[in-house]
Amino acid sequence: MRSQTFLRYLLLGGVLLFLGVFLLLPIGTVLGVGCDLQLIAELFRNRIYVEGLWNSFAIALCTTGMVFVISLGLALLYDRYDFPGKSFANTALLIPMVLPPFVGALGFKQILGYHGVINALLGHLGIAPVDFLSGSGVFWAVCFIEALHLFPICYLNLVTALGNIDPAMTEAAANLGASPWQRFLKVRLPLMRSGILAGCSITLIWSFTELGTPLMFGFTRTTAVQVFNGLTELESNPIPYALVVIMLAVSALLYLVAKLALKSAPAASGGKGIVNANSTELRSWRKFLPGSAFGVVTLLAGLPHIALICCAFSTRFSGTVFPENFTFENFELALSNALVLPSIANSLKYSFLAMFIACAAGLLVALAAVRWRLKGSGIADLLAMLPLAVPGVVFAFGFLGMSVKFSWASLLFDPVNNPVWLLSIAYAVRRIPYVVRAVSSGLEQTPEELENAARNFGAGPFRTLVKVTLPLVTANLIVGGLFAFSFSMLEVSDSLILAQKQEFFPITKALYELSQILGYGTGAASAFGVWAMFFLGATLCAGALLLGKKIGAVFKF
Amino acid sequence: MAEVLIEKLTKSYDGTVKVLDGVDLHIAQGELVFLLGPSGCGKSTLLRILAGLVTADSGSISFDGRNIMSLPPEKRRAAMVFQNYALWPHLNVFENVAFGLRMEKTPRKEIEKKVMESLEQVQMERYARSAVTQLSGGQQQRVALARALAVEPALLLLDEPLSNLDANLRDTMRREIKRICTERKLTALYVTHDRREALSMADRAGVMHKGKLAQIGTPDEIYNHPADSFTARFLGDVNGLPCGGGIRPERLRISEEKGKLSARLLERAFFGDSCEWLFEVPGAGKVLVRELGAPARTIGKEYFLDYDEAFLIPAPESDDEK
Structure with a gap:
């Protein structure tokens, strides 16, 4: 028994060491340089940086507002009504997640750009073209694209929260004379608080620190883009460090507030999750209304993807309503570009390594916290979830700083000559929360008695783990691994900042570079984006098939 | 089958709540002993200590004179029938029953023979390839019993195995378990809070109260000559x-x-x-x-x-x- 406990503590110690070195140290490195009062004061004196912060904050608030309205409406419809195609509509909502929003931005420009579909349509109607993406238009475009990408996460949280409300609670309110509106406002909304907080805080942090979308739209006055652009002159201007510190502080504050609010949120469940126990079946034409609402949102969210596909399969999709001349030329161009094939191989290499690292660390954290209940496992669990509150830009900067500051790190993490481990570990650390949540939820739903039974029938601790525990949480581990792999394949911040030499570029950096090439760049980048989209789509479908409705648990903290 | 001796067994949680307070118990070879008592009296804890799933604070347990206190659960040969059966959903009926034999590295042919014998004994042989999740509560209970029988345990532990079954099925299963224990001459400790179950099946039954064994004897002795008012009132x-x-x-x-x-x-x-x-x-x-x-x-x-x-x-x- 003692050696078994010792081994468990040894493994936990290993994970804590890993998290300490590759999670806390990068953050510490950034703080070490950026926590300079003079630097921060200089930052706040500079009108451009303050505007960047303000814009980032405004983007976060507007995006979260849009996400909340869209997901609350859809979640209420899903919970309240039975309608044809309900289950399909629910799955179709995951579509926006199959593309990083910055690739979506590429498609969106095809629709709303000066030479985009809308203006072509207006031209046919004899109306002068409008520059939708100039002035404040670009701000709203960034918010809209991010909202369409992020609302499924909030939606999944809200559906779960609604499903957990005991129908007897609203029935009791109705019984005491509350109108449907009062029941919603006084009973359901307060009881959904934990779901709202979880969904909205992830959206808020995510959109506050998003780099790819504003970068793609050329909206440079946001903090993340300013940090990215400041990379090249880091030696002479250390302001980006201070910007990163401010981003970290704001994200950490938002995370803490959400955590505290979550703690005080009332328990919504009456013991059993009675999903849709109160669903109403609509009659005649009304039964198609909820499905139509889902359809409109899915179509809107899918538009950038459709535009991207159209662009990828046509030689001309500029100044026209529909794409012209169907072709595979863009795919050929993309594949013949020196950037593309090596970037696919690089991304596969980094992402496989990241997946294995995230799965090993995540599994150990979940086991230590949920099953072994070791002292210190709470800290490991907390640390493992920290990446949700820390922007990718902060980590990327931290790793960069570490490679300069520590000689051992410069050997392992040479961003110029050998960034394989640097990128793999950077990807892995940010994906550990998905693995921890997926495996923890599997372990919590598996009765411990099954493992006790295995011990009782002659299996030692290791064989119990291999023969009983792991098979019972395999689906969860696979889903965590799939998320770790696919999100690593399409990771933006670390890829754009840490991959500095063309031969080490991963897919996203190659995509970004391709899109900047004048002439054939957009078509080739779109073709490349289509491949990425189908890749992530297949991964999410596999995850949804394996986990079913429990897939929402992966996006919680 | 082993002779079991439990001496001065104590267990407390958080250092204050005493769940077992110096329990002494002797179970003869081939004897079916019942432990009765209200919820929280320590009977399930005693069972789990015997299985090695909970560690006692002090006292000793020996099987055939050999102290087993320091043995991990997998070395004790004290097979348990869990209250909720604890059948592994990722293994079918046959594999659930074969699990313990595989852990012992029993030859394949012997595993086949022993598993089918155990399933026959509980009349579940035709479900050998079925998924355990497709079985009814009564069938799952039989599989859990077969799994414990297959390993020919030194001590069979039954933790309220019939509590999730309806009244009719419970009566049938009582007779089945009694028959199997008698036929196989099993040394068994059966925990329940159902006095009818204990009085109708036990060779001897003990009543537990506040972590102590208040009285132990034949069903007739403890029912007709209870040692104290608690035992008297708990039994009827x-x-x-x-x-x-x-x-x-x-x-x-x-x-x-x-x-x-x-x-x-x-x-x-x-x-x-x-x-x-x-x-x-x-x-x-x-x-x-x-x-x-x-x-x-x-x-x-x-x-x-x-x-x-x-x-x-x-x-x-x-x-x-x-």
Whole structure:
């Protein structure tokens, strides 16, 4: 028994060491340089940086507002009504997640750009073209694209929260004379608080620190883009460090507030999750209304993807309503570009390594916290979830700083000559929360008695783990691994900042570079984006098939 | 099958809540012993300590004279039938039953033979390739029993194995378990809070109270000669008598002519094969009488109650004793 406990503590110690070195140290490195009062004061004196912060904050608030309205409406419809195609509509909502929003931005420009579909349509109607993406238009475009990408996460949280409300609670309110509106406002909304907080805080942090979308739209006055652009002159201007510190502080504050609010949120469940126990079946034409609402949102969210596909399969999709001349030329161009094939191989290499690292660390954290209940496992669990509150830009900067500051790190993490481990570990650390949540939820739903039974029938601790525990949480581990792999394949911040030499570029950096090439760049980048989209789509479908409705648990903290 | 000796076993949680307080118990080879008691009396904890799933604070446990306290669960050969069966959903019926044998590295042919024998014994052989999730509660219970039988344990532990079954199935399973234990001459410890189960099946039964073994003996001994009022009342109804003693309702006889106590009939409850009569007895309060059949009697009329003093048992005490 003692050696078994010792081994468990040894493994936990290993994970804590890993998290300490590759999670806390990068953050510490950034703080070490950026926590300079003079630097921060200089930052706040500079009108451009303050505007960047303000814009980032405004983007976060507007995006979260849009996400909340869209997901609350859809979640209420899903919970309240039975309608044809309900289950399909629910799955179709995951579509926006199959593309990083910055690739979506590429498609969106095809629709709303000066030479985009809308203006072509207006031209046919004899109306002068409008520059939708100039002035404040670009701000709203960034918010809209991010909202369409992020609302499924909030939606999944809200559906779960609604499903957990005991129908007897609203029935009791109705019984005491509350109108449907009062029941919603006084009973359901307060009881959904934990779901709202979880969904909205992830959206808020995510959109506050998003780099790819504003970068793609050329909206440079946001903090993340300013940090990215400041990379090249880091030696002479250390302001980006201070910007990163401010981003970290704001994200950490938002995370803490959400955590505290979550703690005080009332328990919504009456013991059993009675999903849709109160669903109403609509009659005649009304039964198609909820499905139509889902359809409109899915179509809107899918538009950038459709535009991207159209662009990828046509030689001309500029100044026209529909794409012209169907072709595979863009795919050929993309594949013949020196950037593309090596970037696919690089991304596969980094992402496989990241997946294995995230799965090993995540599994150990979940086991230590949920099953072994070791002292210190709470800290490991907390640390493992920290990446949700820390922007990718902060980590990327931290790793960069570490490679300069520590000689051992410069050997392992040479961003110029050998960034394989640097990128793999950077990807892995940010994906550990998905693995921890997926495996923890599997372990919590598996009765411990099954493992006790295995011990009782002659299996030692290791064989119990291999023969009983792991098979019972395999689906969860696979889903965590799939998320770790696919999100690593399409990771933006670390890829754009840490991959500095063309031969080490991963897919996203190659995509970004391709899109900047004048002439054939957009078509080739779109073709490349289509491949990425189908890749992530297949991964999410596999995850949804394996986990079913429990897939929402992966996006919680 | 082993002879089991438990000595001065103690266990407390958080250092304060004493769940087991110096329990001594001897189980002879091939004996079926029951542990009875209310929720929280420590009976399941004792079972889990025997299985090695919970560590005792002090005391000793030996199987055939060999102290097993330091052995991990997998080395004890104390197979358990769990209350919720704990069948592994990712393995089919055959693999669930074969699990313990595979852990022992039993040859494949022998595994096949032993698994099928065990399944036959619980009449589940035709479900060998079925998924355990497709079985009914009763069938799952049989598989859990077969899994424990297959490893030929030194001690069979049963933790309220029938509590999730309906009344009819429970009666059938009681007879099955008793038959299997007798046929295989199993040394078994069976935990339940159902006194009917214990009294009908046990070779010996012990009543636990506040972490101690209040009394152990044959079903007849503990029912008819309980050592204290707690045991008496836990195993069945007890009437307090004016003389200070207690008596079970079925030991009282109702008469219209003579008897030790005069009593006024208050209520009648009819159960088909038997009847319960509630009387008011001066100096004793309400007294319950149970008898087979249902003769006609008049509510409110005065009767006499008689009893044999050989059947007097400890009278119920204050509620603190419960």
